[in-house]
Amino acid sequence: MALTPPCALPQALASLLPAELQTECTQLQGKRGDRLFTLHRKPAWMIFVASGEVVLQRLGIQGETVVVQRVRQGFVAEASLHSGSYHCEAVVMRAGDFFAIPIERLTQALVADPAFAMRWLVMVNQELRRLRAQCERLCLKTVKERLLHLIETEGTQGEARSLSLNGGLKSVASELGVSHEALYRSVAELVRQGVLLRSHGLLQISKPVQV
Amino acid sequence: MALTPPCALPQALASLLPAELQTECTQLQGKRGDRLFTLHRKPAWMIFVASGEVVLQRLGIQGETVVVQRVRQGFVAEASLHSGSYHCEAVVMRAGDFFAIPIERLTQALVADPAFAMRWLVMVNQELRRLRAQCERLCLKTVKERLLHLIETEGTQGEARSLSLNGGLKSVASELGVSHEALYRSVAELVRQGVLLRSHGLLQISKPVQV
DNA sequence: CGTACTTTTGAATCGCATCAAATCTGGTGG
DNA sequence: CCACCAGATTTGATGCGATTCAAAAGTACG
Numbered sequence: 001m002a003l004t005p006p007c008a009l010p011q012a013l014a015s016l017l018p019a020e021l022q023t024e025c026t027q028l029q030g031k032r033g034d035r036l037f038t039l040h041r042k043p044a045w046m047i048f049v050a051s052g053e054v055v056l057q058r059l060g061i062q063g064e065t066v067v068v069q070r071v072r073q074g075f076v077a078e079a080s081l082h083s084g085s086y087h088c089e090a091v092v093m094r095a096g097d098f099f100a101i102p103i104e105r106l107t108q109a110l111v112a113d114p115a116f117a118m119r120w121l122v123m124v125n126q127e128l129r130r131l132r133a134q135c136e137r138l139c140l141k142t143v144k145e146r147l148l149h150l151i152e153t154e155g156t157q158g159e160a161r162s163l164s165l166n167g168g169l170k171s172v173a174s175e176l177g178v179s180h181e182a183l184y185r186s187v188a189e190l191v192r193q194g195v196l197l198r199s200h201g202l203l204q205i206s207k208p209v210q211v
Numbered sequence: 212m213a214l215t216p217p218c219a220l221p222q223a224l225a226s227l228l229p230a231e232l233q234t235e236c237t238q239l240q241g242k243r244g245d246r247l248f249t250l251h252r253k254p255a256w257m258i259f260v261a262s263g264e265v266v267l268q269r270l271g272i273q274g275e276t277v278v279v280q281r282v283r284q285g286f287v288a289e290a291s292l293h294s295g296s297y298h299c300e301a302v303v304m305r306a307g308d309f310f311a312i313p314i315e316r317l318t319q320a321l322v323a324d325p326a327f328a329m330r331w332l333v334m335v336n337q338e339l340r341r342l343r344a345q346c347e348r349l350c351l352k353t354v355k356e357r358l359l360h361l362i363e364t365e366g367t368q369g370e371a372r373s374l375s376l377n378g379g380l381k382s383v384a385s386e387l388g389v390s391h392e393a394l395y396r397s398v399a400e401l402v403r404q405g406v407l408l409r410s411h412g413l414l415q416i417s418k419p420v421q422v
Numbered sequence: 423c424g425t426a427c428t429t430t431t432g433a434a435t436c437g438c439a440t441c442a443a444a445t446c447t448g449g450t451g452g
Numbered sequence: 453c454c455a456c457c458a459g460a461t462t463t464g465a466t467g468c469g470a471t472t473c474a475a476a477a478g479t480a481c482g
Contacts, residue, residue, distance in 0.1 A: 068347060079340065082336050114322050114328065117321070120332070121292070121321070128338060131346065135279050135344050138349035139277040141471075170459095170461090177349060181463085184461065185462085190314070201313055294439095352438090380429075389470075391429085393471075399430085423482105427459090429479085430474105431474105431475090435473100436470090437469100438454105443463090443464085448460095450455100450457085450478080451478080452454090
């Protein structure tokens, strides 16, 4: 994991953080497989993903991994603010740039700056809604339903509802809670049926259909 | 839904809210089947559940319901604070007492009182972690695994890990994302195997076993 | 006492997990 | 440039567990 002191904060981060916190950010470069933090460690940094892809995953009893969050732009594990130890693991799936903010500074700023606290709260509320949508998705019974739900819910590339596959279909599969084989088969069949279009690492709904 | 003007706030609520907000609370009594709010309405009240049981559910395309949250003590749909319209429906499963706080007042207090804002943030972060745990649970493949995970994660009655069934096994089933028949069968088999004990509407793990 | 709902058991079917194997891909080093 | 490797992608076959439909028995409530 490389360090790059001279920071150029992305717009999303610059408009959220108060000025005094922006100077506290440390830029990181991570490559595939890097751990941003690991289980059961006391959280010291809040990580913002500027580019690339990071998954937040939990480890089951048998060691199987469950993807709880895929982040391409935003914070990883916002809830770790008030947590004694990480409950999850953050792994880089696609190389990119990240910014680390000392949690202690962040907490101080939240108390001192009500406007910032409200912006932070809005962000956390968005994440809450995203997670509720994910629960709804995981309650769907078939792989096709889950996939279409994901594209309709999270796909916001340009006009059409679409989903980027840059992180690989496997990370999508574990986000959907299905085996990658089942996902490949469902994608193939939906493309065959003309429901989905696949091109340039992008998956999009070709026509409004309910399966 | 009945109104009871003279409010006696529960401890959990009294220690969270600042004094000026406590006088703004309206107490409600709801019975089974009551809607605390419905879909696509602009949120005007934040609801706190003091007793009874409320489920927050989303309606799927085919009209099937998905339980996103079961609340016996706490706020329903905290994220609706900054939302233009409700994305879910809140239904009373078991009669109880509720408190309604005007969202506008709540927002004002959050901006004006940094300490309150931090307490609120801590609560929302807990809900975030709870939802991540639920996603993890829904990724488990068998009903038995999901049930045991639920008991281990949320069951905190007294000493032993246990789960209250007062809301009915059906609401538990939809929270687990399985059919109620499958849940009945799994419960029966786990009891038969001696893994679970069932008595007085309580389900608890009798010995530490992994299935 | 009747109605509505929950709880429970049964049988048939279907979709997914799993194991296996072949192909394809990008990246590394000789 | 090619050989090679690790990982992703894809297709096939099999078995299991859950869904679904069905029906009976138990329970709460007016």
